[in-house]
Amino acid sequence: MYPILRIELLKIFRQPRTYIAFVAIAAIVLLVQLALYMDGEQWLSFGMQSLTSNFSIEGKILNGYLVCFVVLQTLLIHVPLLVALVAGDLVAGEANMGTLRLLVSKPISRVRLMLSKYCAALAYTILLLIWMAILALLISLLLFGVGDLIILKSDEVVILEKSDVLWRYFAAFGYAALAMSAVAALAFMLSVFAENSIGPIVATMSVVIVFTILSTMDIPIFNAIKPWLFTSHMIGWKGFFDNPIQYHAVLKSALVLLAHIALFVGVAVFVFKRKDILS
Amino acid sequence: MSQIIKVSSLSKSFGAIHAVDNLSFAVDKGDVYGFLGQNGAGKSTTIRMLLGLIQPTMGDIEIMGLSLRRHHREIMRQTGAIIERPDLYKYLSGIENLKIFARLSGQKPDNRKLMDQMEMVGLAERATSKVSTYSQGMKQRLGLAVALVHQPALVILDEPTNGLDPQGIADIRRLILHLSHDLKRTVFVSSHLLSEMEIVANRMLILDKGKKVVEGTVSELLDPSRMVVQLETSNNMQAIDEIRKSKWAEKLNQNNSESQILFLLNREQVPELAADLVKMGIGIISIQPRHSLEDYFLSLIGSNQHVSHTAN
Numbered sequence: 251m252y253p254i255l256r257i258e259l260l261k262i263f264r265q266p267r268t269y270i271a272f273v274a275i276a277a278i279v280l281l282v283q284l285a286l287y288m289d290g291e292q293w294l295s296f297g298m299q300s301l302t303s304n305f306s307i308e309g310k311i312l313n314g315y316l317v318c319f320v321v322l323q324t325l326l327i328h329v330p331l332l333v334a335l336v337a338g339d340l341v342a343g344e345a346n347m348g349t350l351r352l353l354v355s356k357p358i359s360r361v362r363l364m365l366s367k368y369c370a371a372l373a374y375t376i377l378l379l380i381w382m383a384i385l386a387l388l389i390s391l392l393l394f395g396v397g398d399l400i401i402l403k404s405d406e407v408v409i410l411e412k413s414d415v416l417w418r419y420f421a422a423f424g425y426a427a428l429a430m431s432a433v434a435a436l437a438f439m440l441s442v443f444a445e446n447s448i449g450p451i452v453a454t455m456s457v458v459i460v461f462t463i464l465s466t467m468d469i470p471i472f473n474a475i476k477p478w479l480f481t482s483h484m485i486g487w488k489g490f491f492d493n494p495i496q497y498h499a500v501l502k503s504a505l506v507l508l509a510h511i512a513l514f515v516g517v518a519v520f521v522f523k524r525k526d527i528l529s
Numbered sequence: 530m531s532q533i534i535k536v537s538s539l540s541k542s543f544g545a546i547h548a549v550d551n552l553s554f555a556v557d558k559g560d561v562y563g564f565l566g567q568n569g570a571g572k573s574t575t576i577r578m579l580l581g582l583i584q585p586t587m588g589d590i591e592i593m594g595l596s597l598r599r600h601h602r603e604i605m606r607q608t609g610a611i612i613e614r615p616d617l618y619k620y621l622s623g624i625e626n627l628k629i630f631a632r633l634s635g636q637k638p639d640n641r642k643l644m645d646q647m648e649m650v651g652l653a654e655r656a657t658s659k660v661s662t663y664s665q666g667m668k669q670r671l672g673l674a675v676a677l678v679h680q681p682a683l684v685i686l687d688e689p690t691n692g693l694d695p696q697g698i699a700d701i702r703r704l705i706l707h708l709s710h711d712l713k714r715t716v717f718v719s720s721h722l723l724s725e726m727e728i729v730a731n732r733m734l735i736l737d738k739g740k741k742v743v744e745g746t747v748s749e750l751l752d753p754s755r756m757v758v759q760l761e762t763s764n765n766m767q768a769i770d771e772i773r774k775s776k777w778a779e780k781l782n783q784n785n786s787e788s789q790i791l792f793l794l795n796r797e798q799v800p801e802l803a804a805d806l807v808k809m810g811i812g813i814i815s816i817q818p819r820h821s822l823e824d825y826f827l828s829l830i831g832s833n834q835h836v837s838h839t840a841n
Contacts (some may be wrong), residue, residue, distance in 0.1 A: 349616055351582055354614070356630065358602070
């Protein structure tokens with residue numbers, strides 16, 4: 251499978267459109283960092299008004315860890331689109347280009363071809379998350395320095411000592427990679443049914459948006475399905491910033507995401523194996 | 530193993546449409562096998578089935594003595610193909626495309642051999658240019674290089690001259706003959722350009738509406754004793770009416786028109802036809818025998834509405 255995977259990676263990383271995601275992430279992260287560097291103290295004092303009226307807070311609150319948390323919260327909503335851009339193109343883009351028929355007429359099994367394509371999408375997703383980590387965490391730490399991380403939640407304030415934060419970010423980025431891999435699997439599956447990549451990309455985003463709305467709406471009728479929607483578990487990375495961490499809940503969310511990945515990739519392979527290539 | 534391809538009772542339906550209907554044929558080792566038919570006759574559907582791209586509704590395909598259903602990978606290791614347009618990765622160079630498909634065909638890419646391949650199709654100088662900068666003819670030639678990169682025993686070419694200029698068509702012809710005569714490959718080539726097949730194929734099958742019309746060697750099918758005769762008269766429509774009343778009606782092509790009247794005859798019948806036409810009072814301007822495969826095809830299909838002609 252490795253030679254096919256290498257070819258799939260070459261095809262992904264030789265397409266200029268692949269780098270749109272990397273440029274977009276860099277632009278957003280750097281803009282957020284610049285804004286916080288210039289105006290961060292003022293923004294923070296406004297946000298922490300309710301807390302500072304009752305408590306005395308000392309130390310450097312606007313630090314690299316907090317900036318990284320802000321960036322993560324902002325960006326992880328948009329990354330699914332960037333992942334779908336590539337994963338939704340993997341089969342449909344080849345069908346549109348006319349290269350799919352050439353690929354399938356080569357002495358490789360369709361199952362292997364599909365698994366290689368998904369692995370290539372995984373590699374792209376992980377690289378995107380590493381890029382995001384380098385920019386959001388490393389650059390923020392260089393610009394803003396290290397400090398304790400204070401997170402305001404709706405019903406509590408979490409304060410994490412600086413020595414206890416870095417590993418949580420590694421875990422959070424790892425979890426985010428898993429969540430984005432589920433989005434990639436969905437786009438990949440939809441890609442099998444289409445002959446141009448616009449359809450799967452739009453369909454993926456539509457599913458993510460609809461499921462996210464269902465996940466966040468507090469209406470009893472949706473409560474039964476919420477635990478089974480993968481979008482309900484995409485924000486599971488925040489679990490690593492609880493104190494103490496609810497490992498059981500994080501693990502359960504990760505398993506739901508893995509089950510979705512297996513389902514989406516399984517359907518994609520099953521359908522493609524029997525598909526008539528007419529493009 | 531003399532039979533390279535053996536197709537038995539092959540059918541493919543898309544809903545109510547029967548794209549290929551109970552088709553059987555065999556291709557022998559070393560043949561240049563012409564697969565002829567008008568657009569929509571079922572040529573590409575058959576070729577896609579030969580390559581395992583689509584599943585037949587019914588029937589069996591054996592290639593090199595192996596069942597395609599069970600041994601797809603083994604068969605594809607020895608098969609190279611161009612399927613309709615030669616679409617390749619436009620954002621990669623020609624040589625990179627070749628390298629990719631060499632790897633996928635189970636070959637370890639050797640730059641020197643790949644360049645030889647590019648040389649063979651006349652693309653050595655543009656090997657490192659992106660495919661997006663190639664002309665249609667260059668893409669077609671690169672498609673051929675991709676099809677041949679792993680030295681397959683069987684080469685399947687679906688309309689390889691489509692979109693090419695006369696020089697490009699002549700180049701492809703030469704390449705097919707080189708593959709057959711010099712490299713001893715079996716070539717299965719489809720076309721709607723009948724004059725192409727006359728030049729390159731030794732055996733052929735004519736397909737119409739998914740069904741086999743005729744199969745045989747080109748020399749058999751172009752038997753000089755069976756000829757298409759074109760008649761031009763002072764009033765063709767009136768002449769057709771008269772002929773339909775005579776014993777020559779069954780020899781008339783079904784779709785004659787004001788501009789031409791065609792008969793399918795044996796050579797010795799021509800003088801008798803001329804004499805009878807005179808007796809019927811038909812004003813003959815000319816009677817011309819036509820020997821081309823195209824005329825033969827027309828006489829079989831009974832329609833000339835979609836048949837293309839080549840200039841050279």
